Amino acid sequence: MARRPASVRARTTLGATAVVAVALVAAGLAVVLLLRSNLGGQADLKAEVAAREVASQLAAGTPFAALDLPDGEDRPVQVVDERGRVRAASEDLRRIHGTGSSSVRPGQPPRGGDDDGDDDPARGEVSGGDPEFSTGRATVDDRTADYRFAAVEVTTPRDETVTVYAGADLAAARDAVGTAVRAMLAGLPPLLAVVAGVTWLVTRRALRPVEAVRAELAEITSSGDLTRRVPVPDARDEIAGLAATTNATLAALEESVARQRGFVADASHELRSPIASLRTQLEVAAAHPELLDVGGLTEDVLRLQRLAADLLLLARIDAGDRPPVSPVALGGLVLDELERRAPGDRIAVRASVEADPRVMGVPGRLSRVVGNLLDNARRHARSEVRLSVAEEAGTAVVRVADDGPGVPPADRERIFERFVRLDDARSRDEGGAGLGLAIARDLVLAHGGDLAVREAPGGGALFEVRLPAVGPGSPAT
Template sequence: DRDDDPGRGEVSDGDPAFTTGGATVDGRTAGYRFAAVEVTTPRDETVTVYAGADLAAARDAVGTVTRAMLAGLPLLLAVVAGVTWLVTRRALRPVEAVRAELAEITASGDLARRVPVPESRDEIAGLAATTNETLAALEESVARQRGFVADASHELRSPIASLRTQLEVAAAHPGLLDVDGLVADVVRLQHLAADLLLLARIDAGDRPPARPVPLGRLVRDELERRAGAGRVAVRASIEGDPRVMGVPGRLSRVVGNLLDNAERHADAAVELSLREEAGTAVLRVADDGPGVPAADRERIFERFVRLDDARSRDEGGAGLGLAIARDLARAHGGSIAVGDAPGGGAVFEVRLPAT
């Protein structure tokens, strides 16, 4: 702050200018850091006042720090590297355990084994848990595949054995040749091979291009194709013509398999209805047969499952019709379920998203 002392000069408002240079003080030359400030004297003379600080102390301090860092840096880097290695090794130890167990599973082929899940609730534990879920799904898939192959082999063995027997008898006694029986066995074998091929394509993810399909027209065509060929008459109630996205041939297969199943178990009548409910095409096929017990309503959709094992294979089929119908319905984004028909018997309901 300024006062009324006439001997004091007035400092200009400008910031001081800093420079670095050499100066000789008391016969000793050294480097200095200078600050220059302009001052106005009481006589209105402007002079420049210089103030300097010796840089030797600062340079000595910087040199000391530099030498200390150069001496301690290698040790510091070694400590950091060691700590990093230990921490990383400990963190990746569960990953190595998972890798080693997967290698053992691959070498042994034992899909029942599982990888260890660490107690920590981190990403590695999540990876191990997901790996175990994948192994469980893979084990189930392989088991199903093996069962499918075994069941298919068993089902194919019967018609092939029958054909061989009839041909051997015909070769020895031509007069005993049963042409109708041979044709029936060949047709059955052909249908079974077609079913197995379709299931294999579904399992492989085969998805032909979908297009809008008028379901009412498709059901009418299927009924006309079967007219007079079934054991019982089919009463149909078709309301409208809901459209669904799908493959016409495979949708016809769903309808045909359900009608085949209903006709096989019906006593005297089969009823089919089709309508659209809240944006969903609903197809129902009911029969007046013995129905399906509640405990078996999920099992009947498994492959090669027949609840009527006492029947002959010609009457009971190979147990693939409902499995194919369910897989095809799911492939079209729909579902299929079985319940009790209002008049007794079983009713199968297929729901497909309408467009």
Template sequence: MTRLFGSVRARAALAATLVVAVALLAAGTAVLLSLRGGLESRADAEADAVARQVASRIAARIPYADLDLPDGDDHPVQVVDEDGRVLAVSEGLEAVSGTGTSGVTPLHSPAPEPEHDDQAAEAAESGELAEIDWHGQGTATVDGERQEYRFAGAEVTDLRDETVRVYAGASLAAQQDAVRTASGVMLAGFPLLLAVVASVTWLVTRRALRPVEDIRREMAEITASADLTRRVPEPATHDEIARLARTTNETLAALETSVERQRRFVADASHELRSPIASLRTQLEVAAAHPALLDLDGAVEDTVRLQRLAADLLLLARLDAGERPADARVDLSALAREEAAGRPMVTVEAGPAGPAGAEVAGSRGQLGRVLANLLDNAERHARSAVTVTVRRDGDRAAVVRVADDGEGVPEADRERIFERFVRLDDARSRDEGGAGLGLAIARDVAVRHGGTLTAGEAPGGGALFELRLPLA
């Protein structure tokens, strides 16, 4: 049972069935109430007409014995005086309730001879004398059969000049039969209609979710096979499921690219580490066999190279893991002067340090690493001079430009140089050119700080690197 209702399809069918059930129940109740109210109003109208007719005859001074009251089966009538004494009732009326007086036995008393009154007779024929002033519901027993009735009441003056009340009823049997029939039809049809709604919802939901099941199945196979080149099927529609499939494929593509990048990174890192480790091992083996031939400076140099490469790889791993930079305030002008110290070829053109300078928020160590890498790269390719310019770009960004007077970077390679382990001069030795990680680290750090790092052409024809960071 839990597994069944754990399905989206089952939950959708159940929810749709419940909603339709509630709607049908509300609609059915409204229909029954409307039907009952309409038939009740119709019964009131019938009772009104009978009450007016009887009241008009009484107003015409017709004796109670000659009233010719309607049949009690359809319209029971009761006439009472102000003291509640019964003056006239319909034939066959045995009991009545709801009119205020339960008596059904007329009071026999001699009545005066009626006087001829043309005005009263004319008013009685027009039915304008009696006004209905009361409605109620009760029961009446006629010829041994008890039924419910709607009663109407009116006051009128009789031939004795006394005020009497006329109660006339209209049967509610038709109303009850109609309501009973409608209720039976609804009770019989509701379960069938709910079954149809549940079945249709189940089938429609099954059809709608079939692409989702195909996506799930393909993702399970991709997970089991670890083959990230596969893609989930995309429905030829423009709905949410199609967008889900496209997003899933985009995620798989990004994951494939990331995994491939990681594999290439590991392979390149292993290749780069092999050279200094092999060189250091060779020197140590030679020193072990021939201590006099130990190249101590070369061993120290290889160790330093190995240490720098390990530090670069560790920093890249931390950047790839999404490590957030520190939130310290760093003045780029002061940082540029610190990194340029001890570099004879480098000239710094920067504004004053402090609040008026180019302050950014981030890690001082990582931003210093960016400037150091850019200066190392510029010194490696410059002929005679490297210029560092630090300025503010309005109130939004700080800009650091590092330009050299070397050969420059070809336009086609200005993005490629930021890839890891890329060297434009493949013939250059690793001792001179490094591992090809400096610019990649610089860009990654810039992006993590919300900035950009781009390559261009310097005014003197050399390379120009522009670092743009948001102001603190």
């Protein structure tokens, strides 16, 4: 089995050359057929003119012996009556085939009986219809060639109907066709070679930017330097679009890798603190068992457990983990979360569940969103946390507000970044690891919604979650 050329340039050159070859062969055949038809038509016309010239002489009463017959090898003439007898023939005619008689001299015996004469021309007239044509061979002056014969009927003034056969040499037409065929066959290979060469050069020039992109990508892959970019050609074509898209992909990949590296570095830093605290307490307990602080150890272990769970959840979100979704009654979910958290909250939550909109989501992850927002509000509130659930124009809306210091406008996007804590002075135990809001936004975005922060009407921060509702909400109970 033949293998395809590996090079795009080679395949393009072969394809273009093959297409041009087929087109040229088809065009050549069409030209040859048209030329043959045209030359054949000219031969027919030439034979008819010669036949009618002789027929006109006979119609005018010229005797057979006194006919002025054409001379030369290209127009032999034979006059045959209705009984097949040759009445006149060209002087130099030696042999003839394809006409009314194979005889070439007048006075030969007749071929058969008389015709009925129903369709004969009137006395002294030449047949006005289209002549009959036939192809035959004739020998004139020892030269044998193919001829195209035209047969024209004429009735002499003596009421004798004869048929004039005049031939036109086909050698010139066939030579012309042969010359055209040979010229095409001779010119086809050089022309295909030119097409192949031009296609090869043009394709190489067109693919040069692609090779530059490939080479640069290979360098980026080997060096691992994602800050590099592939060259973008000046032309506004598909290759320039490919290069621009490749650079956009590299930029996104660079950002993703930088984010992952920062995430790993921040995670390592956050994990180091509780681990170091646990190690210190265990070392002290090993040296002085009476100083063992079980409560502190338990708190550090729980904090470490929560941090590990948060990091695992973020890793799953980044990996595109999408658990099966189902319709969730958002109002009921919020009330359940409030009931679960009520005993441990130092600040009471004032809830206003006006509706119970249904959304498509993962109940556990939506509860995590509400819990993280409540944890953040409780951490910053002075005396009150307000929570509301409503449905607005087909959108489920959850709002969590506190009466704390609020979030400066310049930091309202930065607080959703991972490991960001605006209050650097507060303790890590109170401030957490800076992952709660990042997890909440990632989960909301994964559910097709949005999470934003703005200033609360009475001061403080207002976090607003918007999710697409899947059906009319029922009144809250």
